[in-house]
Amino acid sequence: MLTPAITIGVSLKMYFGHAEATTWFGRVADAVRTHRGIASGAVRLIVIPTYLQVLPALETFAASPVLVGAQDVAAADSGACTGEVSAAELAEVGVSFAEIGHAERRSMFGETDEIVATKASAALRNGLTPLLCVGETSNLTAADATAATVAQMEAGLAGAPDGAVIVAYEPVWAIGAAEPAPREHIARVCTGLLAALGTLPGRSGSAVIYGGSAGPGLLTGLGDAVDGLFLGRFAHDVDALVDVLDEASALAERRSGARA
Known part of the structure; x- marks a missing residue:
């Protein structure tokens, strides 16, 4: 189930202050304005800032194909939910994606698969695409990691309305590490996730x-084992981000040639 576009997501977490984030948005907008992959739609760039940074991000990227997401979403659509932001409001202002179930949300705020599933449902019923994060907490074999993350993905989408999702495989033991997980491990787990996604209706x-x-x-x-990357602090360097976008364009062109 390979999508036509290669997806590059960037979560800013809480690293940037407001002015710093706004400057970064402007630099990214300038860098991708003439980027062939972005302009053609072969590469999909999603920027996920803090809630306070969402509106300036939407304003900066309004004239570009760059899409904006939120780092979390409430399970409820409205009501007495102090401190929460609903998917309905996020969709109203122009947000397209909601990051759900990140390892830090699970560990720091106790989010369970059941809570994640309510948030995925909220996103989908309000027109947002969930960016569902899954990943094993300890360094398992590829087979065991695949089984664990497929189960996590299925639990996180249990009862959710039909709609496309982005599953971000982030082995917890590799987040913030000096190196990513080994390529063979990533390829086997992502291939397993893609296969499992292909069996889910809707x-x-x-x-x-x-x-x-x-x-x-x-x-x-x-190569074809994944549909893109989810970047963190590496993308703070806009030139480095562009390098990855160039890679994504080349991969998209190769896939397009293979389908021709």
């Missing part, structure tokens, strides 16, 4: 991307 157009210390050269090395 998930046409879904994708699997890899995160966890992802950087240059990784996408090229993984």
Whole structure:
């Protein structure tokens, strides 16, 4: 189930202050304005800032194909939910994606698969595409990691309305590490996730991307095993981000040639 576009996601987490993030948005917008892959739609770039940074991100990227996501979403659509932001409001202002179930949300805020599933449902029923994060907490064999993450993905989508999703495979032990997980491991787990996604009804157009210390050269090395990458601090360097976008364009062109 390979989507036509290669997806590159960037989560800013809470690294940037407001002014710093706004400057970064402008630099990214300038860098991708004439980027062939972005302009053609062969590469899909998703920027996921903090809630306070969402509106300036939407304003900066309004004239470009760059899409904006949120780092979390409430399970409820409205009501007495102090401190929460609903998928309905995010969709209203122009957000397209909602990051759900990141390892930090699970470990720091106790989010279970059941909570993740309610948030995935909220995103889908309000027109947002969930970017569902899955990943084993300890360094398992590829077979065991595949079994664990497929189960996590299925639990996180249990009861959710039909719609495409992006599954971000982020082995927890590789997040923030000096190097990503070994390529063979990533390829086997992502291939297993793609196969499992293909068996789920109502998930046409879904994708699997890899995160966890992802950087240059990784996408090229993984080839058809993934539909893209989920970047963190590496993308703070806009030139480095463009290097990955160039890789994504080359991969998209190769896939397009293979289908021709």
